[in-house]
Amino acid sequence: MQLLTEKMKNNSQVVSEQILRVDSFINHMIDPEVMLEIGREFARRFAGTQINKVLTVEASGIAVGLTTAMALQAPLLFAKKRKPSTLDQQCYQSQIYSFTKNESVDVFVAKEYLTADDRVLIVDDFLARGEALKGLTKLVEQAGAHLVGVGIVIEKVFQGGGKTLRNSGIRIESLIKVNSLEGGKLHFEE
């Protein structure tokens, strides 16, 4: 994970003690080489687990999901934040609360694309309080699918979501663990 680590050191910006900006390479402008590295690393960590579907939520999870799906040779399914008019089929639905935006959004996946036969890897760019992950795991539960685990690019460990979800028995692999942004400085481990 040489590229990702270098980018974290040189191109991330600590905005406050809660907020880390990585929008020059992860979630606004995207460095394709970094994304490919991320996808390969998730595939390596979950090798042999027979994942047949990658699940994420729009929008910033899609790039992470796509390179992971490429590496695992599985399709990517992304939950939508609104039920589009063309998606008239039955959907699974759950709610995600965003502390950053201070609002809840409903997320949807079409039932036909997530089934009890699926072995699912959920991926996302960030894990903070775990709200997005909880919403996604509920979709997996509704489908009766098997959740193999979760791949996260950057976990903000100090916000506690990862601990709660691991305690509930979910395997979470975070590539970068940010322990603190205190004093405007990034303290992380791989």
Next chain:
Amino acid sequence: MQLLTEKMKNNSQVVSEQILRVDSFINHMIDPEVMLEIGREFARRFAGTQINKVLTVEASGIAVGLTTAMALQAPLLFAKKRKPSTLDQQCYQSQIYSFTKNESVDVFVAKEYLTADDRVLIVDDFLARGEALKGLTKLVEQAGAHLVGVGIVIEKVFQGGGKTLRNSGIRIESLIKVNSLEGGKLHFEE
């Protein structure tokens, strides 16, 4: 474009005379191999044009944009549909009207990521009336960047957006040209 053509024939669904569903391989569930083929094809068509940035809009443009960016070895920038709290820097902003959703959304890119030095390829999954493309080209204009062209996966030719934009001098490469959905049937050419 063998994979894309096969998927169009076997996995797309005509919902009405206006609406074509491709959400089993393009814009809800994504087939990574199809996306890789799409990215390579755009890179081939725009070879030698010195593109240094790929631009799209969230959410369903991101996968198309990422494989194109990979093939062109350039970064992908995706316009956001809201100004996130972490994006406190100056932004370019334009408006996109969606006929499907019957509403306008503002889209944003951070000024630091789109500049007068950039040679930009815009990509998106669909071209219908051209509203999304118009919004994206305005961002390129605001930045004083050079628009090399546009890459579209599926152009709904009968909705007229492509004609208008080509008449304004923009080079548009559409991989699939849907001439009609009349009688619930897909009529397309490559």
